[in-house]
Structure formats: C-alpha cells, structure tokens
Amino acid sequence: MTAPDSRPAPGLLARALKKVGQLTSPETRSGKVFTKAERGLTQVAARLAESPTFLRVSGGLMRRGFTLQIHRTSLMEKTLHSLRVPTSSEVDSLRDQLRRMGDQVEALGSQLEHVVELLERQEQPPAASAPTSTVSPTLTPPPEPELVPRRRRSGSAR
Amino acid sequence: MNRPAQAFQRIRSFVSSQVDVSRSLAQALQDRSINPYPYLKPIFEKAAGVREPPISPTPHSVVYTRGSMRLLRYASPRRRYRTPILFVYSLINRWYILDFLPGRSLIEYLTRQGYDVYAIDWGIAGQEEQHLTWSELLGGHIRTAVRWTQRVSGSDDVTLYGYCMGGTMALAYTALHPEGVRNLVVQATPVDFSKGGVYSLWTQPQHFDVDSLVDAYGNVPTYVLESGFFMAGPVQRITKWLDLCRQIDDPAFVTTFLALERWGSDAVPFPGEVYRQYMRDCYQQNLFCQNRMEVGGERVDLSRIRCPVLNIIAEQDNIAPPAMSEPLPGLLGTKDCETMHFPVGHIGLSASSKSPVKVWPRIDGWMSQRSRPMEGGE
Numbered sequence: 001m002t003a004p005d006s007r008p009a010p011g012l013l014a015r016a017l018k019k020v021g022q023l024t025s026p027e028t029r030s031g032k033v034f035t036k037a038e039r040g041l042t043q044v045a046a047r048l049a050e051s052p053t054f055l056r057v058s059g060g061l062m063r064r065g066f067t068l069q070i071h072r073t074s075l076m077e078k079t080l081h082s083l084r085v086p087t088s089s090e091v092d093s094l095r096d097q098l099r100r101m102g103d104q105v106e107a108l109g110s111q112l113e114h115v116v117e118l119l120e121r122q123e124q125p126p127a128a129s130a131p132t133s134t135v136s137p138t139l140t141p142p143p144e145p146e147l148v149p150r151r152r153r154s155g156s157a158r
Numbered sequence: 159m160n161r162p163a164q165a166f167q168r169i170r171s172f173v174s175s176q177v178d179v180s181r182s183l184a185q186a187l188q189d190r191s192i193n194p195y196p197y198l199k200p201i202f203e204k205a206a207g208v209r210e211p212p213i214s215p216t217p218h219s220v221v222y223t224r225g226s227m228r229l230l231r232y233a234s235p236r237r238r239y240r241t242p243i244l245f246v247y248s249l250i251n252r253w254y255i256l257d258f259l260p261g262r263s264l265i266e267y268l269t270r271q272g273y274d275v276y277a278i279d280w281g282i283a284g285q286e287e288q289h290l291t292w293s294e295l296l297g298g299h300i301r302t303a304v305r306w307t308q309r310v311s312g313s314d315d316v317t318l319y320g321y322c323m324g325g326t327m328a329l330a331y332t333a334l335h336p337e338g339v340r341n342l343v344v345q346a347t348p349v350d351f352s353k354g355g356v357y358s359l360w361t362q363p364q365h366f367d368v369d370s371l372v373d374a375y376g377n378v379p380t381y382v383l384e385s386g387f388f389m390a391g392p393v394q395r396i397t398k399w400l401d402l403c404r405q406i407d408d409p410a411f412v413t414t415f416l417a418l419e420r421w422g423s424d425a426v427p428f429p430g431e432v433y434r435q436y437m438r439d440c441y442q443q444n445l446f447c448q449n450r451m452e453v454g455g456e457r458v459d460l461s462r463i464r465c466p467v468l469n470i471i472a473e474q475d476n477i478a479p480p481a482m483s484e485p486l487p488g489l490l491g492t493k494d495c496e497t498m499h500f501p502v503g504h505i506g507l508s509a510s511s512k513s514p515v516k517v518w519p520r521i522d523g524w525m526s527q528r529s530r531p532m533e534g535g536e
Contacts, residue, residue, distance in 0.1 A: 014205040014406050021403030042393045049356055049389060055365040063367050066374035089285075096226075096284040103228050103281075106220040110231075114310060 179204055192384055195423040198399055199416060206412040210420065214257040216266045218277075222306040225290075226281030229303045231274070231310060232257070232265050238272025241340055241529035242311035245277040246300060246331070248323035249428050250383055253279045255421050256321065258509040259414065267518045271526070276307045276316075278324075280426070287429040288376035293454030295432055296331045304331075304338055315340035317525055321508070322346050322478060323436070326446065329486075330458045332465065341528045342463065343521065345470040346478045346504050349489070350447045351440045353481035356390055361441040368437040377427035384425050390476065418509060447485055460486075466494040468524050475504040496524060 025031040048054050073089075080087045086094075179200040186196035203209065214230075222229040230253075245265070247253040256277060257265040268275050278300070283290075307316050318339050320328025325347025332339045352358055360366060371378060388395055405411045445451040451458045467490055471480045480499070487495040500517050502510050507517060 013201070017202070017205050017403040017406045021400055021406065024397075024400045025404055038393055038397055042391075045389075045392050050359060055360065059365040059367065063370050066367075066370045070374045093285055096282070100223065100226065100281075103220055103223045107223045107228070110219050110221050 193423040239529040242274040246324040317341040380425040460489040461491040469497040
C-alpha cells in the first residue's frame with residue numbers, strides 16, 4: 001500500500017511535526033488546553049453556521065461576489081480578445097477537448113476489441129458457441145473477462 | 159563511491175527535495191485552494207518519506223465516453239455472476255473513492271467476489287456540460303452507460319449501485335427507466351432533503367441564491383463546493399492534521415490519510431443546470447421524496463421502482479444523515495427493500511478499514527442472492 005521513498009530518511013521535519021502533535025495531544029497539559037480551545041471554537045463555528053444573521057450576510061456577500069466575478073471575467077476576456085491573446089477559458093477548453101479526445105480514442109479501442117471478439121465468435125461453428133439463453137436476443141455472448149485487456153491508466157484521475 | 163561524491167550526492171538529494179516541496183507549495187498558492195491538503199501534503203510526504211499512491215489502482219479500461227463522462231470497466235479475475243454492477247457516483251467528487259487503495263477498495267472487493275464491475279466517472283465538467291439537464295443526464299448518460307454495461311458484460315440486466323447523490327440519480331433513473339435494472343443499491347443517499355442538517359439550512363432560498371451562482375459561473379466552481387464542506391466543520395478540517403503529526407512515523411497511516419485528503423480535495427465543477435434543478439427541487443422544495451420532481455416533463459415517481467432495493471445507511475454520516483435515507487422503503491413500489499445500518503461515516507462505507515470485513519460482505523451477500531450466476535459455473 002505504501003510506497004517508501006528512496007530519499008534519505010527525514011529527520012528534523014518529522015521530529016518537528018511529531019513535537020507539534022505531542023504538544024496538541026490530549027494526553028499532555030498543553031494538549032488539554034488546546035482540546036478545550038478546539039471544543040470552544042467548534043461550538044462557536046456551529047452556532048455561527050446556524051445563525052440567521054450570518055446566513056443573511058454571507059448569502060448577500062456571495063451574491064455580490066458572483067456578480068463582481070461576472071464583470072471581472074467579462075472585462076478580462078474583452079481585453080485579451082482585443083489583444084488577440086487566447087483567454088484562460090479558451091486554453092482550458094482546448095485542454096479539455098484534447099483530454100476528451102484521448103479518452104474517446106481509448107474507449108474506441110476497447111469497443112473495437114469488443115466488436116472483433118463478437119465477430120470471432122460469430123465465425124466459430126454453432127456447436128462451439130456458448131449458450132445464449134440468458135442473453136437478450138440483440139446481444140451476442142459476452143467476451144470472457146480475460147480476453148479483455150486489463151489496462152492500468154496511470155493518469156486516470158486526469 | 160568516494161566520500162566527496164557521497165557528500166555531493168546527499169547535498170544534491172537534499173536540495174532537490176527542498177525544490178520539490180517549494181514547487182508544490184508555490185503551485186498550491188497559485189491555485190488558491192481553500193483546502194489545506196495541497197499546502198500540507200508536500201511537507202508531510204517529505205517528513206514521512208511516502209509518495210502518493212496511484213489513483214484507482216484496480217486494473218480497468220475505458221469502455222465508453224460521452225462528453226466528460228467515461229464508463230470504466232473493472233473486469234473480474236474470476237467472474238461468477240452474469241449480472242454486472244454499474245456504479246453511479248455523485249457529481250460532486252470523483253468516483254475513485256470506490257477504488258481507494260489496494261485492500262481497501264470496494265470495487266476491488268466486488269471484482270474478487272466475481273462481479274463484472276463498471277463505474278461512471280463523470281470527469282471534469284466543462285463548457286459542454288453547463289447546459290446539461292437532469293433529463294439528458296438520466297435518459298442520455300446513465301441510460302447509455304447501462305446499455306454499454308449490458309452489451310459488454312453480455313447481460314440483459316444490471317445491478318445499479320448509486321452512492322451519495324449518485325444514489326438519488328440512480329433512484330430517479332430507475333423510476334423513469336426501470337427496464338434493465340435487476341437490483342438497485344443506494345448507499346448514503348439523500349431522499350428526504352429536509353433532513354440534511356446544515357446543508358438543508360444553508361441552501362434555503364432566503365440564504366442561497368442558486369440562480370445568481372449558476373448564471374455567474376455556468377458550472378459551479380469547486381471552491382464554492384469546497385467552502386460549503388469546509389464551513390460544515392472548519393475546526394476539524396485543520397485539527398485532524400495534528401493527529402497526522404502524532405502518527406508521522408507510521409507510513410501506512412500517513413499514506414491512507416493523504417490519499418483520503420487527496421480525494422477530498424479533488425472536487426470537480428458541478429454542471430450548472432443540473433445543480434440548479436438539484437438545489438431547487440431537492441434541497442429548497444424537497445420535491446424528490448414527495449414524488450413531485452419532474453425530469454424531462456415526467457414525474458419521478460419512486461413507487462414505480464419494483465426491483466429489489468438495498469438501502470445502505472452510515473450511522474455517523476453528516477453529509478447524508480440517516481434521517482435523509484430512512485424514509486426510502488416507504489416510498490418504493492417494491493416489497494423487497496432491505497435497509498442496512500453501519501456504524502461508520504459517509505466515506506467510511508467505502509474507505510474504512512472496517513469495511514472489507516463488516517460492511518462489504520453483507521452487501522455482497524444481498525447482491526449475490528439477487529444476481530444471475532454465470533452459466534455452467536464459470
């Protein structure tokens with residue numbers, strides 16, 4: 001599960017983080033104070049999150065923020081267009097299209113393999129074919145799992 | 159290697175690791191993420207000497223794409239069931255929590271039990287998805303995914319498995335297109351949206367103007383979604399990292415923690431029009447559990463669902479609290495509906511260390527009784 005790093009064993013940073021952890025651990029005196037403060041802050045945050053005034057104010061601010069954002073984006077895109085420079089949304093869109101094309105090519109590969117398998121099965125003599133009783137009439141028997149390439153996509157999160 | 163060369167190698171390695179950390183921090187600052195993960199990840203990785211595990215480690219292939227959506231197939235090493243499982247994940251985060259880490263992956267577990275597993279990865283919504291509607295989502299994307307699953311697996315029906323908002327979509331889909339759905343499993347699924355705790359409160363129309371948000375951005379940006387989750391527990395979002403400090407010398411713990419945080423910080427833009435209807439009809443008017451939500455001019459009537467349904471509830475869920483999912487059996491048209499409660503949180507159902515022993519075997523038991531076996535005991 002874990003992939004140990006080949007870099008030299010970290011010392012100072014790990015020790016410093018461990019110390020921070022110890023100081024805030026509920027078993028130490030400072031940690032008890034910290035836990036109390038944390039509990040207090042949680043209560044304040046919970047109360048704030050349900051306060052009608054907070055909700056009204058934050059809702060209003062959000063609305064204003066969204067409107068400002070529209071104006072800002074529109075102004076920036078107009079300026080960039082006048083300078084004949086691609087806008088960030090255009091670059092994003094292009095990148096998006098490329099990524100989707102890559103996915104489509106991979107899917108087409110899988111689909112093609114599936115079709116080839118179906119054709120191969122059709123070419124086999126009927127006696128050798130697998131029973132099709134539980135498969136809908138429009139479907140040909142499925143490929144065996146091991147026939148399907150088990151590909152690992154390293155960048156599948158995109 | 160002689161001494162000066164060793165010393166040079168060590169200095170080089172030290173400098174290069176510092177550069178890596180600085181570069182990661184600079185990138186996080188540039189992205190202006192409100193999630194602490196991108197800022198803290200390089201520091202903890204360096205301190206613990208671990209690296210990011212791969213995303214969705216179970217071998218898979220892309221079967222079909224449509225816009226940003228991909229249909230992924232996780233073939234079973236030894237298939238026992240003809241009926242495949244199709245996962246419908248939420249539009250908020252990414253599907254790969256279902257295939258979290260080796261040994262802690264629901265998808266890996268199910269493939270080992272003999273299921274042919276498929277999962278919809280909604281991808282990253284772009285300009286094309288801004289005007290996507292519920293009707294296109296259910297009748298287009300999910301319907302085609304069901305058909306491709308049937309086609310590739312060679313089965314005329316599927317077990318539809320919805321998670322979180324994906325469960326709501328799976329319920330709506332089955333109510334509108336019941337053909338081909340043999341079993342329906344819904345996990346941590348909101349049904350009664352008036353019981354959603356702070357999320358129900360925050361999304362009320364007097365506090366939250368969904369129209370201005372969608373009109374401003376097209377798709378809902380990730381930082382808006384992230385800020386909602388952050389506000390639900392701002393203190394714990396920070397202080398849980400202190401627990402990681404205490405366990406910094408346990409590489410397995412650090413890897414699991416960082417992998418979970420990576421997934422949590424990997425929110426994707428929410429398709430605008432789908433979000434608008436979801437907020438209005440579900441959170442603001444609670445039409446879904448009243449069978450009054452309309453998709454493509456047709457009413458989503460849950461009583462039309464007549465296939466076996468498994469309703470999985472996480473007792474410590476604060477995103478879809480149990481009260482949101484509990485009314486489901488009373489709304490369905492089937493008598494074969496079982497509800498299972500597990501003492502875990504929303505994510506724990508899919509990524510907890512208890513899941514492979516306490517949660518998944520029970521889900522598998524339910525599905526195995528209702529799935530068609532392979533002919534000839536393959």
